[in-house]
Structure formats: structure tokens, C-alpha cells
Amino acid sequence: MLGCVIHGQGDLRVDELPPPPVGPGQALVAVRYGGVCGSDLHYWRHGGVGDFRLREPLVLGHEVVGTVLSYGGASGPGPGGPPPGAAVAVHPATPCGVCPECVDGRRNVCRDTRYLGSAARLPHVQGGFAADIAVPAEQLRALPPGLGPRRAALAEPLSVALHAVRRAGSVAGRHVLVTGAGPIGCLVVAAAKAAGAARVTVTDLLPRALEYAAAAGADVLVRADDPADAGWPPEVDTAVEASGVAAGLDTCLRLVRRGGVVVQLGMLPPGRSPFAGNLVVSREIELRGAFRFDTEFDDALALLAAEPRFDALISAVVPLREAESAFALAADRSRSCKVLLDLEA
Structure with missing residues (x-):
């Protein structure tokens, strides 16, 4: 399968990747759209974001939506979880749940979180700009009625x-x-x-x-x-x-x-x-x-479903194979707002 991988400052490639292993408690998701974020642009242009520096190749992307393909092990979707075939948005954070911040209800500043497409830790947490990704099943959110995957790609930002x-x-x-x-x-x-x-x-x-x-x-x-x-x-x-x-x-x-x-x-x-x-x-x-978010993800999906004006902020949808041109467009704010990668095009 294909994925968008940053190998170093200015070195963005569309690489052939192996299918991801899907363990117990995980879901396999076919990604449809991924939004190019400012942090993705920083990895591409500067080799890092703030104090987070690239130390190995990294699949970028954390603003992703797609379709559930299957679940690993015998876990299944869990009570109320989206079944295979469901359109979903992926919450990109996996907080540890035990640090003082998580215990205090501030999981967005968890000191040991895993975040899709982030170089904050080593090995890096590989991101969502790939045809298929394996993520914790609890991070899937079924899209509410009336919300298509294109607009839903705005849920993370x-x-x-x-x-x-x-x-x-x-x-x-x-x-x-x-x-x-x-x-x-x-x-x-x-x-x-x-x-x-x-x-x-x-x-x-x-x-x-x-x-x-x-x-x-x-x-x-x-x-x-x-x-x-x-x-x-x-x-x-x-x-x-x-x-x-x-x-x-x-x-x-x-x-x-x-x-x-x-x-x-x-x-x-x-x-x-x-x-x-x-x-x-x-x-x-x-x-x-203000750093990232936590429960606001569900509220974002509800707001996106209710408000079509968000469509106006999506300025371009570019095929994955043209990822570098998509990044160049996203970096040029005189021509774009939110640029999406189409993983199926």
C-alpha cells in the first residue's frame, strides 16, 4: 500500500508500505481523506515541530477519516462501536490514563501520550496518511447522520x-x-x-x-x-x-x-x-x-454535521500520489486554507 512518509527536512516521499498488523483491541481502517496540518508542514519544511525533531522516517497525518475494515483478535467493535463498513473519524490521541494529568482529567497534556504522526517519542508514532492504518478501536467515532467524510476530515483541527x-x-x-x-x-x-x-x-x-x-x-x-x-x-x-x-x-x-x-x-x-x-x-x-484537545472531538463531529459552512474552508483535495504538491499548496496561504489528501484517488 502507499503512504506519505517524511524522511528528513524537505524529503517527503510516497512510499510502498507493508500492511499494518492489527492486534487485539485494534481496528483496521481504510483511510479516505487526511487533512494536511501545520505540524505536517513543519516536519516537511524544518524537520521537526517545536522541540519534536525527526529521528527516523515518519508516516505523517493525524486528521483522518475512513471506513472500518475489521477488528483484531476476537474483540470486535465493542458495545456501541462502529461495525465493519462504518464511516469513521479517528481520534488521534492515545493518552496513558495513569499519569497525574490523565488522573486530573487533562488527558490532552498527558506526559506519555501517543499521537498519530508525531515524532515526540522514539520510536515515532506512525500517522494516518496511508491506505490502511491500525488504531485502537476506542479511538473510532462513527460519523453522525448527514456528515460525509470530506467535511468530517475537519474534526481534528x-x-x-x-x-x-x-x-x-x-x-x-x-x-x-x-x-x-x-x-x-x-x-x-x-x-x-x-x-x-x-x-x-x-x-x-x-x-x-x-x-x-x-x-x-x-x-x-x-x-x-x-x-x-x-x-x-x-x-x-x-x-x-x-x-x-x-x-x-x-x-x-x-x-x-x-x-x-x-x-x-x-x-x-x-x-x-x-x-x-x-x-x-x-x-x-x-x-x-491551549494544546490539542480531548472530549471536544465528539462535539466537533456534531458541529460539522450541523453546519455546512465548513465546506468553504476546504480549498483543495489532492491525490496521495501528488502529496508533495499538496504540501506546497497547503504551505501557500495566499492560495489555500485546508488541503486534503485523497487516499483513494
Whole structure:
């Protein structure tokens, strides 16, 4: 079978892979679509994501949907589990369940988690950009009625956005600022609106990115490089930094009201990042991190089933054999938002 494998910085290949062994408690899934994530692009362009560096070839991908083929051993789907032939989304995280974070109900920051397509541990956890994958059966979620696999491929990044908005606390009736209108930033817009935000302002450098943010439900669009843009608000109640650059965090800290909340969602470059810490003190701003997600995955699927506007964020679907061109397109935010790989094309 074919799979999309990163061998090193800039070395992305579509390789022939052996069929995966399916053990007890696992399901074999035929992957249909996989979303190209910012972390996939970092592995391709930089050989790592933050402090996670490539040390061996890695099948990329963690935003995947497909069809259940079979179950390993005699386990079967389990009570209520999706039967063979069911369309499913795959929750990409396997938390350990025993560390202090898992016990405390914060499994998304489990210190010993396994995450599809991640170089955080060695051996690396191979990802979902392959024709067939074996995953823990408990990580399968049957697609709700009315949700097709193409839109369902957004479930993982939408879960990230839902978690970030929840980290901010209640946003109902409030003005939310989102810095960065990449795929995650656009999904944060949708998540904030779904949570009752009265107004969402989005900043970005690229006009095309801001158009996608508008499709996601943004009320005000601001060119981040234009201090004279009339859309700049005097202040906001809550801010979510989704660009992953220090300048975005600085904007959030300077525009959020006194006593407001800033959520850092974008992954900043490794090492030290300067920020206006004096404002955190003098304005009693709460600065919170947001990393991945947990139970939000089920909520994301329900929201995707109910809201067709998410289709507008899928800018291209590219056959697996053309993976490198798909990555190049996904990296060019002047031309794309979310790019999907089609594993069956």
C-alpha cells in the first residue's frame, strides 16, 4: 500500500508500505481523506515541530477519516462501536490514563501520550496518511447522520479550536480577537461563534486568508500589517493567538481589556519568545495555553454535521500520489486554507 512518509527536512516521499498488523483491541481502517496540518508542514519544511525533531522516517497525518475494515483478535467493535463498513473519524490521541494529568482529567497534556504522526517519542508514532492504518478501536467515532467524510476530515483541527475557545472561558456575548487566519484560526472563528461570541475580529497579513475567515463567520477583518486599518478595535474581551508568532501574542496582550483572557494556541518557535509581560502584570491579564484537545472531538463531529459552512474552508483535495504538491499548496496561504489528501484517488 502507499503512504506519505517524511524522511528528513524537505524529503517527503510516497512510499510502498507493508500492511499494518492489527492486534487485539485494534481496528483496521481504510483511510479516505487526511487533512494536511501545520505540524505536517513543519516536519516537511524544518524537520521537526517545536522541540519534536525527526529521528527516523515518519508516516505523517493525524486528521483522518475512513471506513472500518475489521477488528483484531476476537474483540470486535465493542458495545456501541462502529461495525465493519462504518464511516469513521479517528481520534488521534492515545493518552496513558495513569499519569497525574490523565488522573486530573487533562488527558490532552498527558506526559506519555501517543499521537498519530508525531515524532515526540522514539520510536515515532506512525500517522494516518496511508491506505490502511491500525488504531485502537476506542479511538473510532462513527460519523453522525448527514456528515460525509470530506467535511468530517475537519474534526481534528476543529477540536483544537473548540478546546482553545473553552480554555478562554465563556465567550457568550463577548468580543473575541483571533490573530492568524490560517486553518486553525478560521476554525477558532467558527468555534467562537458557535459558543455565542457577539463579535469576532480576525487579523492576518494575507487578504485571501481573511476571506476564509469571513467564510467561517468573522465579523471584522483586519490587515495585521496596516496600523491604520479601520477595523482595529480599541479593546476586546478575549483574544486567541492562532498565528504562532510573537507579534501575534503582542497584539493580543495590547488589545485585550484589563482582566481579560489571552489564549496562546499557535505553536511558537522553539526557544525563547519575547512578549509584553509587563501588561500581564499591570492589567491582570490571564495568559493561558491551549494544546490539542480531548472530549471536544465528539462535539466537533456534531458541529460539522450541523453546519455546512465548513465546506468553504476546504480549498483543495489532492491525490496521495501528488502529496508533495499538496504540501506546497497547503504551505501557500495566499492560495489555500485546508488541503486534503485523497487516499483513494
